[in-house]
Amino acid sequence: MDYINSLENNTIKKIKKLKIKKYREEEQLFIAEGRKFLDFEFVPEMLIFHEDYAITDEIQKKIDRFQCRKIKVSDKVFSQLTSQENSQGVIVIYPMKKGDLNILNDNIVVLDKIGDPGNLGTIIRVADAGGFKDILLTKGSVDCWNEKVVRSSMGSILNMNIIYLEEEKLISFLKEKGYKMEVTALDKTSIEYTEMSLSEKNAIIFGSEGNGVSQRFLEVSDEKLIIPIYGIAESLNVAMACGIILYKTREILGAKN
Structure with missing residues (x-):
């Protein structure tokens, strides 16, 4: 040595x-x-x-x-x-592990301009724990190879297929491949996440910490999801929201199989 x-x-x-x-x-x-x-x-x-x-x-x-x-x-x-x-x-x-669009699973996580490295690392970790192996991010999101992201992922980043795409290319790809787009959003048409109706292929989409998903994602969404707040907290951290919804997704998918 x-x-x-x-x-x-x-x-x-x-x-x-x-x-x-x-x-x-x-x-x-x-x-x-x-x-x-x-x-x-x-x-x-x-x-x-x-x-x-x-x-x-x-x-x-x-x-x-x-x-x-x-x-x-x-x-x-x-x-x-x-x-x-x-x-x-x-x-x-x-x-670095190169992401590959050709090996995506039927249920994927999409992140729109996530900016906080700690949040991204935690999302990678919770997605891995929930059995989701693919994360697609819009360009402008924090670099997943940032040291804080890697540390927060607790090694899960080594298990994941992570890909960055421009927003329009990402949306076009999801449409072309037949993914149902479940978008988390504070919108008057949003339904509670427990009521989401999943398809054979699903993209669960989360927005940035401050701004949420882009208007474009809202326009193309098949379903908008919300986590109800019962206390006085204004909102949930995006990584926490991700964990809640991904585990509910896993539960619903398990019930279907």
Whole structure:
């Protein structure tokens, strides 16, 4: 295992650049941080450990599975790479997974200009937990390879098929492939989410935190859904709303089968 103590090292400079979307896209690599990533089978490009991180026999077995570069770095170098105040001392560099429209399942999640990385990461996690493997986002949404998104997804991002499309291309694709569009919206014509009527193919569509779905999605929706509020809260966090509706979707689909 290599040891690096210099901030001027080319490898360290390359890793630091991955904190910026432009360079992530150029290199097709992203940063994941935390011990849990050593448990996944997804093959990394590089493993980085803080110099004080103890490589036990158990950890050694985990990292021996991967034929990739493995390095230890000094405290001053690691402090420039980590994005966490209380880091566990493990950083993994992964190749980006390319999304594929040709392998979509019959029930998918669509996100319209989601801006908060924590929300996107949580949505990825809850979608994965609910058995949804495909997430389509309109361009203008936060980058799913952002470190905060990756961290909030708790590794679920490695299981997902994630694709970005321009709004009109996304809508045209959903129509062409016969997806029923279930749009979450605060609209006078909205029905309670418990009353949604699902088809053989369904796209469950959620809007941005501040603005909701676009007018265009409202126009093309087959059904508009709302989660009733019984207390004094004005609204629900989009990730929370996503979890409620996706699990109800799973329940309805299960009852149909």
